[in-house]
Amino acid sequence: MFKRMSALLLVGATVMTMAGCGSGGTTSASQPGSGGGDDKITMGFSQVGAESGWRTANTKSVQESAKTAGIELKFSDAQQKQENQIKAIRSFIQQKVDVIAFSPVVESGWDTVLKEAKNAKIPVILTDRAVDSADTSLYKTFLGSDFVEEGRKAGKWLVEEYKDSTETVNIVELQGTTGSAPANDRKAGFAEVIGADAKFKVIASQTGDFTRAKGKEVMEAFLKSNPDIDVLYAHNDDMGLGAIEAIEGAGKVPGKDIKIITVDAVKDGMQALADGKINYIVECSPLLGPQLMDLAKKVVAGEQVPTRVVTEETTFTQEQAKQALPTRQY
Ligand code: GYE
Numbered sequence: 056m057f058k059r060m061s062a063l064l065l066v067g068a069t070v071m072t073m074a075g076c077g078s079g080g081t082t083s084a085s086q087p088g089s090g091g092g093d094d095k096i097t098m099g100f101s102q103v104g105a106e107s108g109w110r111t112a113n114t115k116s117v118q119e120s121a122k123t124a125g126i127e128l129k130f131s132d133a134q135q136k137q138e139n140q141i142k143a144i145r146s147f148i149q150q151k152v153d154v155i156a157f158s159p160v161v162e163s164g165w166d167t168v169l170k171e172a173k174n175a176k177i178p179v180i181l182t183d184r185a186v187d188s189a190d191t192s193l194y195k196t197f198l199g200s201d202f203v204e205e206g207r208k209a210g211k212w213l214v215e216e217y218k219d220s221t222e223t224v225n226i227v228e229l230q231g232t233t234g235s236a237p238a239n240d241r242k243a244g245f246a247e248v249i250g251a252d253a254k255f256k257v258i259a260s261q262t263g264d265f266t267r268a269k270g271k272e273v274m275e276a277f278l279k280s281n282p283d284i285d286v287l288y289a290h291n292d293d294m295g296l297g298a299i300e301a302i303e304g305a306g307k308v309p310g311k312d313i314k315i316i317t318v319d320a321v322k323d324g325m326q327a328l329a330d331g332k333i334n335y336i337v338e339c340s341p342l343l344g345p346q347l348m349d350l351a352k353k354v355v356a357g358e359q360v361p362t363r364v365v366t367e368e369t370t371f372t373q374e375q376a377k378q379a380l381p382t383r384q385y
Pocket of ligand 1: 106107108109110183184237265290291292293318319339
């Protein structure tokens with residue numbers, strides 16, 4: 056708990072200390088409330104969807120912190136569809152909100168709509184997920200995790216776990232939403248680390264769209280076509296939890312017959328880790344709301360902000376999960 060709080064404080068401090076020397080500077084300041092006629096900042100927020108426990112906790116964090124910060128939030132749920140996010144952003148532009156924040160479902164295809172926001176002089180903040188636009192002037196900052204590093208942490212645990220073995224380790228991978236930053240980066244970071252030792256073999260890798268239902272379905276297919284799976288690497292807890300049902304359904308013991316690594320550390324994932332069904336979780340914090348509201352206020356006031364704000368995160372073993380669970384916030 057203390058570790059988590061101090062990590063969040065640390066990130067907050069980084070934002071504060073870097074605010075004066077950020078390189079991605081704002082040049083034109085739009086006045087708070089320019090669209091609404093009062094001083095209250097209006098934020099248009101386009102959320103990815105409600106696909107996972109992480110997402111639910113993230114939505115709650117954004118909504119609660121907007122209230123605390125006195126920011127009026129126009130919230131829109133895109134149900135994992137890019138076209139819905141583009142529509143929502145266009146509608147925010149029409150409504151002349153003061154700032155747009157969004158969590159892009161996939162990385163590519165944003166330039167046109169982001170240029171429209173820029174032309175309307177509405178600053179954009181990326182939260183949680185990145186875009187691959189070459190023109191970084193299309194957004195002010197990106198607040199979120201280092202997903203490549205998360206993938207590396209998952210790989211490092213595996214390398215350590217099998218350090219005394221010379222036999223082949225057969226791995227199956229449940230990827231997040233195709234084309235999303237966390238799916239691309241968690242795959243890349245993991246591959247980079249395990250790639251150093253030829254005994255690690257990814258024998259199947261497919262998307263489970265970050266949902267429990269899809270995680271279960273794809274794991275069932277993996278189990279049917281691969282009798283000899285040693286390890287499952289799932290890009291989030293929810294897919295891992297769905298896969299556990301598939302593994303148990305196939306008469307195998309999750310955490311023993313098949314070792315499981317996931318990412319997020321939401322409560323249900325942490326419970327499965329404490330129960331021995333998952334072996335290791337790489338944390339990814341959804342509590343981005345307070346930092347997002349701080350950044351929004353600065354950006355609307357025309358202050359400079361760092362172009363990248365990275366969330367600090369930890370990892371959990373089964374023992375650590377038992378200790379952390381009673382005070383886990385999400
Ligand atoms: O890990 C997953 C969610 O973008 C970091 O999206 C987020 C990911 C998170 O659906 O559970």
